[in-house]
Amino acid sequence: MSERLSAADVAKVARMARLNISAADVERYTQQLDGMLDHFADIDNLQLADVQPMTQPFPLVNVLRADVEQPCLDREEVLSAAPAAEQGRFRVPPSGGEDE
Amino acid sequence: MSNFSTATSIAHNVASGAQSAASVVEEHLQRIGQREEEVHAFNLVTSAEARERAADIDARIARGENIGPLAGVPIALKDNMCTRGVPTTCSSKILEGWKPPYNATVVDKLFAAGAVFVGKTNLDEFAMGSSTENSAFGPTRNPLDTSRVPGGSSGGSAAAVAAGFAAVSLGSDTGGSIRQPAALCGVVGVKPTYGLVSRYGLVAFASSLDQIGPFSHSVADAALLTEVIAGHDPMDSTSIPKPAPSLVSVLGRGVEGMRIGRVADLPEGADADVLARLDAAFVALEKAGATIVDVKLPSLSYALTAYYLIAPAEASSNLARYDGVRYGNRVAANDMNNMYADTRAAGFGDEVKRRIMLGTYALSAGYYDAYYGKALKVRRLISNDFAAAYANADVILTPTSPTVAFPFGAKTDDPLTMYLCDIFTIPTNLAGHPAMSVPFGTGQANMPVGVQILAPTLGEEAMFKVAAVLESAA
Numbered sequence: 062m063s064e065r066l067s068a069a070d071v072a073k074v075a076r077m078a079r080l081n082i083s084a085a086d087v088e089r090y091t092q093q094l095d096g097m098l099d100h101f102a103d104i105d106n107l108q109l110a111d112v113q114p115m116t117q118p119f120p121l122v123n124v125l126r127a128d129v130e131q132p133c134l135d136r137e138e139v140l141s142a143a144p145a146a147e148q149g150r151f152r153v154p155p156s157g158g159e160d161e
Numbered sequence: 162m163s164n165f166s167t168a169t170s171i172a173h174n175v176a177s178g179a180q181s182a183a184s185v186v187e188e189h190l191q192r193i194g195q196r197e198e199e200v201h202a203f204n205l206v207t208s209a210e211a212r213e214r215a216a217d218i219d220a221r222i223a224r225g226e227n228i229g230p231l232a233g234v235p236i237a238l239k240d241n242m243c244t245r246g247v248p249t250t251c252s253s254k255i256l257e258g259w260k261p262p263y264n265a266t267v268v269d270k271l272f273a274a275g276a277v278f279v280g281k282t283n284l285d286e287f288a289m290g291s292s293t294e295n296s297a298f299g300p301t302r303n304p305l306d307t308s309r310v311p312g313g314s315s316g317g318s319a320a321a322v323a324a325g326f327a328a329v330s331l332g333s334d335t336g337g338s339i340r341q342p343a344a345l346c347g348v349v350g351v352k353p354t355y356g357l358v359s360r361y362g363l364v365a366f367a368s369s370l371d372q373i374g375p376f377s378h379s380v381a382d383a384a385l386l387t388e389v390i391a392g393h394d395p396m397d398s399t400s401i402p403k404p405a406p407s408l409v410s411v412l413g414r415g416v417e418g419m420r421i422g423r424v425a426d427l428p429e430g431a432d433a434d435v436l437a438r439l440d441a442a443f444v445a446l447e448k449a450g451a452t453i454v455d456v457k458l459p460s461l462s463y464a465l466t467a468y469y470l471i472a473p474a475e476a477s478s479n480l481a482r483y484d485g486v487r488y489g490n491r492v493a494a495n496d497m498n499n500m501y502a503d504t505r506a507a508g509f510g511d512e513v514k515r516r517i518m519l520g521t522y523a524l525s526a527g528y529y530d531a532y533y534g535k536a537l538k539v540r541r542l543i544s545n546d547f548a549a550a551y552a553n554a555d556v557i558l559t560p561t562s563p564t565v566a567f568p569f570g571a572k573t574d575d576p577l578t579m580y581l582c583d584i585f586t587i588p589t590n591l592a593g594h595p596a597m598s599v600p601f602g603t604g605q606a607n608m609p610v611g612v613q614i615l616a617p618t619l620g621e622e623a624m625f626k627v628a629a630v631l632e633s634a635a
Contacts, residue, residue, distance in 0.1 A: 066522075070522070071518065074518045074521050074522045074525065075518060076502075077521050077525065078477060078505075078517050078518055078521040079481075079484070079498070079501040079502045079505050080502060080505050080506050080509070080514055080517065080518070081499070081502035081503050081505070081506040082506055082514065090515060090518060093515060093575075093576055094515070094519055094522070096575070096577060097519065097576070097577055100465075100466065100577055101466045101469065101470060101532070103462070103463060103466055104463050104466050104467070104535055104536070104539050107463070107535075107538075107539065107542075109535060109538040109542075112538040112541050112542060113538070113541055114534060114537035114538050114540075114541065115537055115538075115541040115544055115591075116369060116537055117369050117399070117593075118355040118369065118544075118592065118593020118594075119355075119356070119593060119618070121399060123398075124395065124398040126395070134262045134263060135262065138262045139262050139487075142259055142260060142261075142262065142487075142488045143486070143487050143488060144485055144486070144489070144490065144491035145491070151486050151487055153486055153497055153500070154493075154494060154495060154496055154497050154500050155495075155496055155497065156496065156497040156498070157496040157497070157498070
């Protein structure tokens with residue numbers, strides 16, 4: 062197993078996805094995700110060079126409205142649902158450390 | 162059809178004064194009291210609000226007011242639809258206790274139509290699953306046999322209707338999450354055309370695939386509910402700018418002259434009992450005057466792969482918002498990156514993490530073209546296949562689920578085994594088409610079998626006509 066995906070790949074993906082998972086979980090997910098990628102190899106041999114990718118069921122147009130004031134969510138109500146708030150704003154710990 | 166009252170008859174009786182909304186809601190709350198502990202359809206039962214709302218409706222009727230097409234109809238909502246001031250959890254620890262500051266558009270529409278909310282129903286966490294075993298708050302059981310799953314991810318909404326806890330309910334369908342549990346619980350389930358029903362206030366899983374739709378005991382109820390929740394919404398940029406279709410009025414029209422597609426190259430995997438019911442459905446429609454035509458969908462067998470790359474890719478992006486900053490729960494840490502990573506590790510369950518990682522991988526530099534990019538091209542092939550098939554057929558019939566409801570734990574060891582439950586429902590979502598499941602007899606262990614009716618974009622009228630004929634022939 063683990064021909065398509067290594068434990069190091071999964072550990073990197075977990076970091077990029079901001080998921081702090083244990084080494085044991087990395088092993089388990091590696092095995093499971095590798096099995097899935099094996100199954101997904103069924104599309105590897107399809108001739109797709111001339112096929113347009115389809116991101117949406119139908120073409121989307123941007124939706125605009127007049128730039129006028131409208132009612133919006135109540136600030137206090139929104140902040141009351143946050144884990145921490147201060148002076149009308151969301152409160153977070155300091156940023157720092159390595160980023161991908 | 163079950164012995165429970167339909168939404169159509171409840172609304173009629175309440176509006177005409179033959180029955181009070183209060184008595185209707187009491188009847189449903191009583192059934193919840195009797196069986197909810199065993200079934201666990203709900204994350205939250207809103208008894209007090211339901212009684213208050215029913216009393217208000219009765220008072221307005223006494224004053225001669227017109228309440229709307231769902232007057233006094235008890236309805237349950239999948240717990241991934243925002244309800245202002247009422248907890249909305251997505252069956253995830255990360256959102257436990259969160260009270261949205263606004264209503265989903267469908268919630269406002271149901272209120273305006275006179276519906277009475279009885280509770281928020283259980284689901285696979287963030288709608289990721291096919292059995293409701295992935296809920297952080299424990300599984301829902303199939304009311305017809307509590308040793309079996311109700312299907313998923315809208316298992317709570319399907320069970321709530323099947324158990325008579327609500328006359329109708331709403332679910333969301335990203336790869337079959339309405340139709341598959343409807344089939345497994347023996348009720349009607351509809352995934353409307355992508356964009357027909359507003360997704361504003363539906364907690365996003367995979368935005369190009371998600372769609373809200375109804376569960377009901379009857380095809381007429383499903384048509385009524387679809388009419389109420391459909392229609393353009395400026396709050397959803399993918400909402401189709403057209404008025405809601407008229408569906409109840411087409412139900413009696415029959416299928417005379419209609420062309421019903423049978424998929425000649427249907428992917429393998431369906432059990433014999435399920436295929437036998439599908440054959441019986443073709444016979445019933447032919448007897449009712451329809452013509453059966455063979456169609457080919459050669460790319461259908463690749464749909465599972467395309468879906469399980471596209472949906473997790475979109476999910477990995479959508480679920481990035483659960484970072485412990487603006488809502489939901491937070492695990493404290495001394496810097497922001499650790500706070501994000503610890504919060505998400507503690508808040509998300511196993512399947513959600515797995516899909517976030519799969520999606521992150523499929524979108525990552527070096528793998529994007531090989532996985533996500535390729536899946537989008539396969540999605541186009543599937544859409545092209547359907548377009549060719551619908552040149553010769555008005556609707557297509559397939560099984561909804563390859564099997565009847567299965568026992569708990571039967572598919573939890575290998576995630577891929579669970580994914581195969583969606584093999585017949587996924588293609589519709591990729592194409593953005595409507596589809597519905599109608600109960601059509603029983604299979605193994607006397608459990609219900611659903612037949613799936615697929616139709617092209619905005620083909621709801623043809624789909625409901627066929628559903629009505631199958632319902633009367635079942």
